[in-house]
Amino acid sequence: MHRTKVKIVEDALDANNTIARANRSDFDRESVTVVNLMSAPGAGKTTLLECALADLDGVRAGVLEGDVQGSMDADRLAALHVPVTQLNTDSGFGGECHLDANMVRSALPGLALDEIDLLVIENVGNLVCPAEFRVGEDHRVMVSAVTEGEDKPLKYPLMFRQCGLVLVNKVDLLPHLDFDLDRFLYNLDQVHPGVPRLLVSARTGEGTDAWREWLVQTAREGASERAAAPA
Amino acid sequence: MHRTKVKIVEDALDANNTIARANRSDFDRESVTVVNLMSAPGAGKTTLLECALADLDGVRAGVLEGDVQGSMDADRLAALHVPVTQLNTDSGFGGECHLDANMVRSALPGLALDEIDLLVIENVGNLVCPAEFRVGEDHRVMVSAVTEGEDKPLKYPLMFRQCGLVLVNKVDLLPHLDFDLDRFLYNLDQVHPGVPRLLVSARTGEGTDAWREWLVQTAREGASERAAAPA
Numbered sequence: 001m002h003r004t005k006v007k008i009v010e011d012a013l014d015a016n017n018t019i020a021r022a023n024r025s026d027f028d029r030e031s032v033t034v035v036n037l038m039s040a041p042g043a044g045k046t047t048l049l050e051c052a053l054a055d056l057d058g059v060r061a062g063v064l065e066g067d068v069q070g071s072m073d074a075d076r077l078a079a080l081h082v083p084v085t086q087l088n089t090d091s092g093f094g095g096e097c098h099l100d101a102n103m104v105r106s107a108l109p110g111l112a113l114d115e116i117d118l119l120v121i122e123n124v125g126n127l128v129c130p131a132e133f134r135v136g137e138d139h140r141v142m143v144s145a146v147t148e149g150e151d152k153p154l155k156y157p158l159m160f161r162q163c164g165l166v167l168v169n170k171v172d173l174l175p176h177l178d179f180d181l182d183r184f185l186y187n188l189d190q191v192h193p194g195v196p197r198l199l200v201s202a203r204t205g206e207g208t209d210a211w212r213e214w215l216v217q218t219a220r221e222g223a224s225e226r227a228a229a230p231a
Numbered sequence: 232m233h234r235t236k237v238k239i240v241e242d243a244l245d246a247n248n249t250i251a252r253a254n255r256s257d258f259d260r261e262s263v264t265v266v267n268l269m270s271a272p273g274a275g276k277t278t279l280l281e282c283a284l285a286d287l288d289g290v291r292a293g294v295l296e297g298d299v300q301g302s303m304d305a306d307r308l309a310a311l312h313v314p315v316t317q318l319n320t321d322s323g324f325g326g327e328c329h330l331d332a333n334m335v336r337s338a339l340p341g342l343a344l345d346e347i348d349l350l351v352i353e354n355v356g357n358l359v360c361p362a363e364f365r366v367g368e369d370h371r372v373m374v375s376a377v378t379e380g381e382d383k384p385l386k387y388p389l390m391f392r393q394c395g396l397v398l399v400n401k402v403d404l405l406p407h408l409d410f411d412l413d414r415f416l417y418n419l420d421q422v423h424p425g426v427p428r429l430l431v432s433a434r435t436g437e438g439t440d441a442w443r444e445w446l447v448q449t450a451r452e453g454a455s456e457r458a459a460a461p462a
Contacts, residue, residue: 041271041358041387042379068359068389072382095389097328097359125386126357127272128299128328147378147401148273151303155356156272158299158326170378176407178434203409 016133019101023108023136030113033222034121035215036135038159039143040152041125044169046073047202048143049120052212054080059219062116064107066124068095073122085110089124098129101136118219127156138222145170146177150184157191165196167211172201247364250332254339254367261344264453265352266446267366269390270374271383272356275400277304278433279374280351283443285311290450293347295338297355299326304353316341320355329360332367349450358387369453376401377408381415388422396427398442403432 027034039045053061062083065074074086087107089096096103104121111119121137123130131140142163144152147170153160160166166188174181181199188195198214200207258265270276284292293314296305305317318338320327327334335352342350352368354361362371373394375383378401384391391397397419405412412430419426429445431438 040273040356042376042383067386069387070385072385095359095363097357124359125271126328126359128326128355128357129360132326145273145378147376147404152272154301154303155298173378173404173407176404 016101019105020134020136023101023105024138026108026113027119027136027138028226031223031226032113032116032119033139033219034119034135034137035139035141035218036121036123036130036137037141037143038123038127038130038163039125040127040145040148043125043143043145043148044202045122045125045143046076048167048169048200048208048211049077049122050080051202051205051208052215053077053082053120056118056212056219057216059118059216060116061118061120061215061219062111064104064111064119064121066099066103066122068097068124083112083116097124097126098133099123099135100133104135117223118215120215127152127159131156131159131162139164139218141165141167143167143169144184146174146179146181146184150180150187153184153187153191160188160195161192163192163195165198165214166192168197168199169202171199171206172204247332250336251365251367254332254336255369257339257344258350258367258369259457262454262457263344263347263350264370264450265350265366265368266370266372266449267352267354267361267368268372268374269354269358269361269394270356271358271376271379274356274374274376274379275433276353276356276374277307279398279400279431279439279442280308280353281311282433282436282439283446284308284313284351287349287443287450288447290349290447291347292349292351292446292450293342295335295342295350295352297330297334297353299328299355314343314347328355328357329364330354330366331364335366348454349446351446358383358390362387362390362393370395370449372396372398374398374400375415377405377410377412377415381411381418384415384418384422391419391426392423394423394426396429396445397423399428399430400433402430402437403435 069090071086074084078084140163300321302317305315371394
């Protein structure tokens with residue numbers, strides 16, 4: 001008698017991770033690089049996307065827009081003539097405070113993955129739970145506005161630790177704040193030493209070229225890696 | 232045979248509400264008025280408490296400080312010589328993004344309720360889930376910073392709808408922002424018509440006297456109502 005022994009590992013029991021891997025597999029098949037963009041409410045995710053997505057040097061971008069309710073951000077981004085899919089989380093009890101892999105999976109049929117190179121998933125504004133749920137992304141990027149204070153890396157360490165890029169936004173307001181930028185960067189390095197960071201202002205455009213360039217490079221590198229990988 | 236028929240109502244199945252009522256009963260017994268203070272990360276909850284708690288015209292205040300991790304805010308408030316109890320939510324998977332009634336209940340033994348008139352519960356910085364969990368409070372107050380944008384009431388309606396007072400903070404920055412205050416107040420009235428609101432700046436002190444006075448009045452009215460209620 002043939003017997004197969006399946007070793008149950010903790011990770012395999014985690015339904016979210018299983019679905020995230022399925023999403024990732026679909027993204028890989030269509031050669032789409034995926035960025036999960038996270039921040040507190042009002043940190044400037046949508047405005048930073050408006051700065052960057054209008055011209056990505058030929059990289060074709062799409063957006064999956066996560067909100068508890070409404071479609072205001074999706075409407076703003078659609079004006080850039082970028083395909084945008086809205087995902088609302090308010091069907092659950094009071095509204096989910098994050099996107100999880102299954103929610104993203106439910107939106108995949110509406111995304112023309114074969115027509116884009118880069119998918120940006122704009123998560124629900126929250127510094128806690130979005131960091132706990134992988135959705136199948138290649139990269140996690142977060143926005144931390146200087147108006148939120150220097151202590152945020154220490155108070156929400158998981159979010160800052162799990163990101164590959166931190167956009168420090170609203171730097172145009174620094175002259176009007178008591179915010180100590182050196183202290184913030186020191187705190188950031190305490191929880192995630194050396195993590196790449198860009199100082200930006202979505203309002204004045206300062207630093208947003210570097211953010212745009214990061215997206216272009218990230219999408220191109222993703223495509224190259226997939227082309228080089230064994231089928 | 233004596234038979235008792237218990238009608239199960241949905242609310243009775245909600246363990247959180249049951250525990251919230253138990254908390255409320257304990258607060259009532261000790262004649263403590265409880266304010267649940269909520270906001271997005273970095274909106275200024277702690278600084279607004281620093282403005283108000285140092286002198287409450289004889290009202291004795293205590294603070295229950297909710298954070299995913301750390302005790303920075305509790306340390307700041309303890310400097311005011313106000314009793315502060317820290318409640319960290321990071322024992323769960325990745326850290327809970329809100330306080331619930333059971334977490335607050337677990338902190339009650341550490342609170343000298345008989346020595347205070349007013350308990351402020353500073354919730355975890357988050358505009359979604361804290362609004363979904365009653366903890367036994369009398370009043371819910373939220374802080375919305377003008378740096379977060381005019382659209383927040385529309386994007387996080389449950390939070391704005393469930394509050395009895397909205398502190399519109401960081402108004403000192405209005406000259407440096409594209410924030411349209413009238414639009415924000417219009418959006419606020421769309422989701423919670425006529426909700427009391429105070430324009431404040433924790434940084435300059437503008438409007439914070441009214442906030443301090445609100446806390447004093449609220450504590451005194453709570454005490455009067457309890458004294459008048461049948462035992």
